[in-house]
Amino acid sequence: MKPNVTSNAASVSNKAKVLGERVPDLPTLIQAKTDARIRSHASRFLEKAFGRSLAAIIVIIVLQGFHLWGFSLSEPFLHWLGAATIGEIAGVAAMIWRQK
Numbered sequence: 001m002k003p004n005v006t007s008n009a010a011s012v013s014n015k016a017k018v019l020g021e022r023v024p025d026l027p028t029l030i031q032a033k034t035d036a037r038i039r040s041h042a043s044r045f046l047e048k049a050f051g052r053s054l055a056a057i058i059v060i061i062v063l064q065g066f067h068l069w070g071f072s073l074s075e076p077f078l079h080w081l082g083a084a085t086i087g088e089i090a091g092v093a094a095m096i097w098r099q100k
Contacts, residue, residue, distance in 0.1 A: 050092055057085050 024032075063071040064078065073081075 050088070053088065054085075057081065 060073070060081065063069070064073055
């Protein structure tokens with residue numbers, strides 16, 4: 001004998017109405033889980049990209065500082081790279097600060 005799912009859902013919904021609580025419907029719950037999963041994947045991707053970007057910038061700074069293997073970049077590009085790095089760090093810091 002299969003349980004009557006519709007009557008169970010109606011029972012829960014009726015109990016919630018009596019208690020004054022709002023019970024979200026199934027599509028709303030599925031959408032919320034999907035949104036959370038997408039945000040989780042996006043944040044993991046951004047964390048990895050941010051870490052790799054900072055590592056690459058540190059390597060460039062070290063190579064430029066010691067002129068290893070004849071590595072040399074122009075001064076305007078290095079200034080731009082420094083400004084982009086500060087902007088990147090400030091953007092991530094602002095997102096973290098805003099979440100708290």
